[in-house]
Amino acid sequence: MSVSIAHLGPRGTFAEFAAATYADSLGTEITELKAYPTIAQSLQATARKDTDFCVVPIENSIGGGVTFTLDTLWEIxxxxxxxxxxxxxxxxxxSKAQNLSDIETVYSHPQALSQCHDWLETHLPNVNLVRTSSTAEPLPYVKENATAGAISSSWGAKIYDLPILAHPINDYADNYTRFWVLGHQQATCGQYTSLAFKLLNNEPGALLKPLQLFSALNINMSRIESRPTKRLLGDYIFFVDIEASADHSTTQTALELLKMHTAKLKIFGSYDLTAIERVL
Known part of the structure; x- marks a missing residue:
């Protein structure tokens, strides 16, 4: 049986590495990785059933939530x-430069540039920093230009057969990204449940009421993040992770009560979280 997995492209991205890691976990099944220009397009491809799954970043321990993923999931x-x-x-x-002093411009995704800010200030204080749509996008250009450098992963260097001048260069050693694997099968069992909701109205205590439900039922909320609806100023969507399985009766009670205090509620599913120490 063949399984297709969508991810953010082009070749050599962190997302491709994550998708390959998930593909390896499927064992003997034949897998096909499909790269898309944006996170939104990779999610939409799976929503259309062009692929069986998509692997997308949801949160980084340094940079926080991945807004493109959150915004698109609310719409799907x-x-x-x-x-x-x-x-x-x-x-x-x-880089193909012989020395750090030969590099004039460094290219990378904004999050990677920010996560290596101190290292760049110390070792390359005078270079031009150019933002790209992914960490892999500049690698073909770097292959042809010895005065250019890119902040990417060792996976990207391997894919494009490029030398690594310095590694690791991130400012914080404990840098982790959480990925979600999304598909169409109903997911009601796991150690975490993720959901999102829009409030009924913007008034004092409007957010407190739904959150108090979890406290009253002794359900721990491990994450909350807000995103603008892009419709009205001050109008937000709240993304929440709880440490509970959707098939438990207490969780079901909480979700039913939550519907009374929200204008729209979406349950993204219950799942287990695995820490994989495969270094990028």
Whole structure:
């Protein structure tokens, strides 16, 4: 049986590495990795059933929530979280330059640039920093330009057969990204449940009421994050993770009560979280 997995491209991205890691966990099944230009397009491909699954970043321990993933999931009705895992992130400076002093410009995704800010200030204080749509996007250009460097992963360097000048260069050693595997199968059992809701109205205590439900039922909330609805100023969507399985009666009670205090409620599914120490 063949399984297709969507991820953010191009080749050499952290997301491709995560998708490959998930594919390895499937054992003997034949897997096909499909790269898409944006996170939104990879999610939409799975929603259309062009692929069986998609692997997308949801949160980084340094940079916080991945807004493109959150915003797109709110708009899609069909996808459920099948699995979650964390991967350690180690950034590398990739270049064909002979020395650091030969590098004039460094390219990378904004999050990677920010996560290596102190290292860049110390070792390359005068270079031009250019933002790209992914950590892998500049690698073909770096292959042809010895005055250019890119912050990417050792996976990207391997894919494009490029030398690594320095590794790791991230400012914080404990840098992890959490990924979600999404598909169409209903997911009601696991150690975590993720959901999102929009409040009935914007008034004092409007957010407190739904959150108190979890406290009253002794359900721990491990994460909350807000995103603007993009419709009205001050109008927000709240993304929440709880440490409970959706098939437990207490959780079901909480979710039923939550419907009374929200204008819209979406349950993304229950899942287990695995820490994978496969270094990028």
């Amino acid at each position: 009705e069909t996808l459920q979280i099948q699995r979650a895992f964390t991967l350690p992130v180690q950034h590398a400076l990739i």
